[in-house]
C-alpha cells in the first residue's frame with residue numbers, strides 16, 4: 001500500500017482512490033450520500049458544527065467524461081445506469097454515475113480476498129444493487145443486510161421507515177468468511193435438555209446437539225431488538241458528535257470483526273466523522289479515511305483521543321497519492337462526448353455501447369470542419385454511414401424520411 005495507515009485525506013475520494021495502489025485494501029465500508037434529495041447539515045453548537053454535505057444530484061454535477069469512462073470500462077454497467085433514468089429519472093442516473101466511477105476504483109484497490117460493505121437505504125438500494133452486480137459480479141454478492149433501528153419519522157399514511165440496507169460483496173470466491181458469532185437466543189423451552197456439566201442443549205431431527213451457550217453466525221437482519229446499542233444514535237448518545245448521518249461504533253465494529261483480521265487495512269472513502277477509523281483503531285486494524293469535509297480530520301482526532309487515548313498520530317493529507325502503475329486515459333474527446341450526449345447517438349437518439357459509437361465531424365473536414373470539440377459528435381454505425389460526407393442537416397432529413405426519428 002502506497003499510503004500510511006492512520007491517514008485522513010481531505011479531498012474528493014475519486015482522486016484519492018485513483019491514486020491508491022491496486023489490490024492493497026482488505027475491507028472497504030462506504031456510507032455515501034443516499035440521493036435522498038436533501039442536504040445535510042450538522043447540528044449548530046455540536047462538535048461537528050459546520051459540516052454539511054449535499055445529497056441532491058443533477059447531470060451538471062457529474063463530469064461528462066465519467067459517462068464515457070463507465071461505458072468504456074463496463075459497457076453493461078452504463079446500460080444499467082441508463083435504465084434507471086427511464087424508470088426513475090435523471091437525478092438517479094446522475095447519482096449512479098457519480099457512484100459508478102468510484103465503485104470501479106474501489107474494486108481495483110480491493111485485494112482478491114477482500115470484501116466491501118455498501119451502506120444505503122431504500123431510496124436507491126435497488127439501483128445500487130444493479131451497480132454492484134455489474135462492478136463486482138452477481139457471483140460475488142454475499143449478503144443484503146437489513147439494519148433495523150428505532151429512530152426515524154412516523155409518516156401518517158405509510159409504514160414507519162426503520163431500516164437501512166448494507167450490501168456485502170467479495171472480490172472473488174477466495175474471500176474472508178464471516179468470522180463472528182452471536183449468542184443463541186436463550187429459550188428455556190427449546191433448550192430443554194441439560195448435560196452432565198449442566199449445559200443446556202436441544203437435539204435436532206438428526207440427533208445433533210445444539211448448545212445454548214455456543215454462538216452461531218448472525219442473521220442478515222441486524223436489529224436493535226437484539227442489541228440496544230445497534231441503533232441510530234439519538235441526541236443523548238455519548239458517542240454522538242452531532243455529525244449528520246453518524247453511524248454507531250458497534251455497527252462498524254461488527255462489520256470489521258466479521259470480515260477482517262488484526263493488522264488488515266480498512267478503507268472508508270466517505271468517512272464522515274470517521275466512525276470506521278475509530279472502530280478500526282480500537283480493533284487493531286490499519287485504516288485510511290477520505291472525506292471532502294474538513295470536519296473529518298478534526299473529529300477523528302478528537303474521537304481517537306477521547307475513545308482510545310490516542311494523541312497526535314493521525315496523518316492529515318490534502319494532496320493526491322501517487323500510484324506507481326501507468327494510469328489509463330479515460331478523458332479523450334470520445335469519453336467527454338459520450339457524457340455530453342448522455343450515451344445517445346446524435347442522429348437516431350438511441351442509447352449505444354461506447355465501442356459502437358464513432359466520432360464524427362459535424363461539419364465535414366472536406367468542408368473546412370475543424371477537430372475542435374465543438375465540431376465533434378458521436379454517431380452510431382448506421383447513422384454514421386447514412387451521413388457519409390453529407391451535412392448534419394442532411395442526416396436529420398434522411399433519418400426523418402426513413403421514419404427513424
Ligand SMILES: C[S@@+](CC[C@H](N)C(=O)[O-])C[C@H]1O[C@@H](n2cnc3c(N)ncnc32)[C@H](O)[C@@H]1O
Nearest residue numbers: 012013031053245246247270272273275291292
Ligand atoms: C452519510 S455521510 C458518512 C457518515 C459516516 N459513516 C459517519 O459515521 O460519520 C457521507 C459523507 O460523504 C462525504 N462525501 C460526499 N461526497 C464525497 C466525495 N466525492 N468524496 C469524499 N467524501 C464525500 C460527505 O462529506 C459526508 O461526510
Ligand SMILES: [Zn+2]
Nearest residue numbers: 345348380383
Ligand atoms: Zn444512430
